[in-house]
Amino acid sequence: MSKHYYTYVPYGRWENTAMPLHVVTTFWATILWLGVTVAMGGYACAAETTGIIKTLQGTVSVERAGTTLPAQLGASVLEADQIVTGGDGSVGVTFQDNSLLSLGPNSRLAIAHFNFDSTTHDGNFETVLTRGKLAVISGKIAKHQQDAMKVRTPSSILGVRGTEFLVEVTAP
């Protein structure tokens, strides 16, 4: 750390002056606080794999924390991801509880919630289909507890009771 810092003086000039002790202390305290916050945030947000992409055709992307990644076979799908297919796209995902989901072309699905205890089979699984076509073969979560698996659309909620089904959402 330099002993000097730049003080702003009027009319757009920066002046090199000696740094007072309290500024140095505050600086390091801030760095420490930032480090701890980032570490804790990273821990809290440490996203676990919810599913693996098993089939892939055409243009498919995964939107994650504000970035868009091209979907890849064998890649993980995380909670809060959005899966988007293009006009030529389709994708199939196998989830940790053995639920199978697939999307047809021009579809968008958000993985709103996923948690699964592989010992007790407790969990909940909620996806949101905002457009396009979805096929679902429910897995252990839905088998263990009625309505623990849900699919939402802009106009309805589907409560899954151990079953296989199709959903189509037509954009208004």
Added chain:
Amino acid sequence: MKSLSAAGLLILLTGCASVPVEHAADRVVLLPGPDGRLGKLAVTSSAGATVLDQAYGIAAVSTAGKVANSRGDEAVVRRDFATTLAALPPRPVSHTLYFEHDSDRLTPASEVAAQAILVEIAARPVADIIVIGHTDTVGELVYNDQLSLQRANAVRARLIQLGGAAGRISAAGRGERELAVETRDDMHEPRNRRAELNVR
């Protein structure tokens, strides 16, 4: 002139007939399982609800939330959702293979079954495979832990040889800690000398 207005009326009528009163926002179709077994699906909107429990039963939900039930045609449903259905991953499967006493060699019967099973598994797209080996209660605990892992690894090696991705195939041994058939200690039990394959 008369025929022209008649045609106009016809267009008007058919035009009216093809415009739905309410726009259908969602279509939900219940499918029968592979063994014909049916589950249930509760469909709830802001203005209605229904439970689908018939094969190819359809719930149409309008943008206003109205829920209408109908019975769909299997061929039409499979055609409309052909691309989506084709994209479903293969169903997860489990298999059990049995071994000769104190060996990582499969029994003749399991050897016959293994050919088809292992080829199918290794050919799956990005299959994640867990192989868990087991033993019967003959021998020491520590020895059996080792033997069970050896069995799992033998199966894993064959899957890799058939083209399975090594990074996606894990092997573990449970020794005599998880018997398929409960026995007292030091009991020969062929049904406990096994490896379980969980594939998804």
